[in-house]
Amino acid sequence: AQSVAQPEDQVNVAEGNPLTVKCTYSVSGNPYLFWYVQYPNRGLQFLLKYITGDNLVKGSYGFEAEFNKSQTSFHLKKPSALVSDSALYFCAVRDAAGRRALTFGSGTRLQVQP
C-alpha cells in the first residue's frame, strides 16, 4: 500500500519569510514523490518531483523540496514567500516498483500575508 500525509491543513506565513509545507509518505519500496499546486478555481499544476539522486529537488517558482529517506519526508520549501504563492498544495507519492496510480495527500492551504 502507499499513502501520504500532510499534517497541516493550513500554513500561514508573512511575505518575505521562509515557508515549509510538510509531507510524509509510506510506500513498500522506493518512492516517486511529487508536489502540485492548485490556485483558486484552477486545476492542479506540477511543481517538482523526486525520482532518484540529489535529495534536494528544485522546481518552479523558486520552490524546492528535500527528500529524507530515514524520516520518509518530502517537505516543500521556499526561502522567501510571496503573496502570490497563496494556494492549495498537494503532495503525492507512487511506489517506484509498483503499478499503482499516484496517491495524493489531503492538501495544505498556504496563506501568505502581506
Add this chain to the structure above:
Amino acid sequence: NAGVTQTPKFQVLKTGQSMTLQCAQDMNHEYMSWYRQDPGMGLRLIHYSVGAGITDQGEVPNGYNVSRSTTEDFPLRLLSAAPSQTSVYFCASSQGTVSGANVLTFGAGSRLTVL
C-alpha cells in the same frame, strides 16, 4: 495546445439523474484518469485508462462508469446521481502508463452538485 479540456465546468443534477463529464486531451497521452476532490480528503482516484480500450478502477469507482474508445477522450458517466457525488471532478493525463514518474496534466475541473 489546449492540453486537457473538461466540460461542463458546472452542473446541477437531481438525485437519480444521469450525466456524462467530458474529458479530451490533445497531447497524445496514453494515460488518462479521473479524480474527485472533496474538502479535507484531497484527490481520490475514480477510474483510469492506460490506452484506448483499457480501463481500470481506482480508489472510489462505485457509481461511475468510464470508457476509452479513442486516445483523446475519456468520459466519466454518472449512472444515477446521488448527493454523495457532489464534488469537483478533475481529469488528468500523462505520457506512459499508470506507473513511473510521469507528470500529470490536469484539466480545469468540473463542479457537480447533486440535489
